Amino acid sequence: MNKYELYKLKVAGLSNEQVFRIVSYWEMNGDWPDLEQIAQLAGCRNQAIFIERYIRIDDQILREEFKEFDSISIMDEEYPEELLWMHNPPVLLFYEGNIDLLKHPKIAVVGSRRCSRTGIHSVEKIINELNNELVVVSGLAKGIDAASHYAAIRNGGKTIGVIGTGLDVYYPRCNKQLQKHMSERYLVLTEYGPGQGPQKHHFPERNRIIAGLSRGVIVAEARMRSGSLITCERALEEGRDVFAIPGSIIDGRSDGCHHLIQEGAKLVTSGKDVLDEFEF
DSSP states (O other): OOHHHHHHHHHTTOOHHHHHHHHHHHHHHSSOOOHHHHHHHHTOSSHHHHHHHHHHOOHHHHHHHHTTSEEEETTSTTSOHHHHTSSSOOSEEEEEEOGGGGGSOEEEEEEOSSOOHHHHHHHHHHHHTTTTOSEEEEOOOTTHHHHHHHHHHHTTOOEEEEOSSOTTOOSSGGGHHHHHHHHHHSEEEESSOTTOOOOTTHHHHHHHHHHHHSSEEEEESOOSSSHHHHHHHHHHHTTOEEEEEOOOSSSSTTHHHHHHHHTTOEEOSSHHHHHHHHTO
């Protein structure tokens, strides 16, 4: 079994979780199941449609597409150990940049796309005070995500972006130059193949990777119903620490952060608060 076969299964319509079942079968039995077995193991609602899609794929074209970017699979030695033990680990990740950054201790930073200047300054302060001890992981979205990447770069640190599109797609467009810079100097990861655009379900899926890669998650200006809180929930499910930056009680921007603190997340006002928790 090779990385291309994993990609082909996903292109034929299987979800990451379905492909993971196939990988688990291969690891236990040492052989690659036939197409009918694959459809059964994956639990396809209509096995005939899946098999037809798989057979109709033009391998020559798909192989060229697959080779457009470097990739790492769950079967590779370089695959990050933090992801191995999470629920529904990504079976295949495409990347641009320095893959060795995955070997370093990491902290995720998430928050509102529509953040305030105070929120940005709070994130910048905490990242500066981390003293580059941790690689900053975020989602290359507007607002807090972009601010955290920029803060790490300006402070001479390292950063990883996990995106919800193919590596050749820039979403949002306003972060195109940031994504290009990180692809050249740092690291950008995705489980989506070339040309795949943003879909609503991609972002919760992306969030589980952000949480899974990191020792903990710092959250700033998250409302009660937000993607940032979903990331924190994934982090708690995987046994990661959650650090919440408090904010205003007037505008509702930080209601999610305050809820997390009430539920046991650590209130943080400095990078030292985070480093002390990890005993740096």
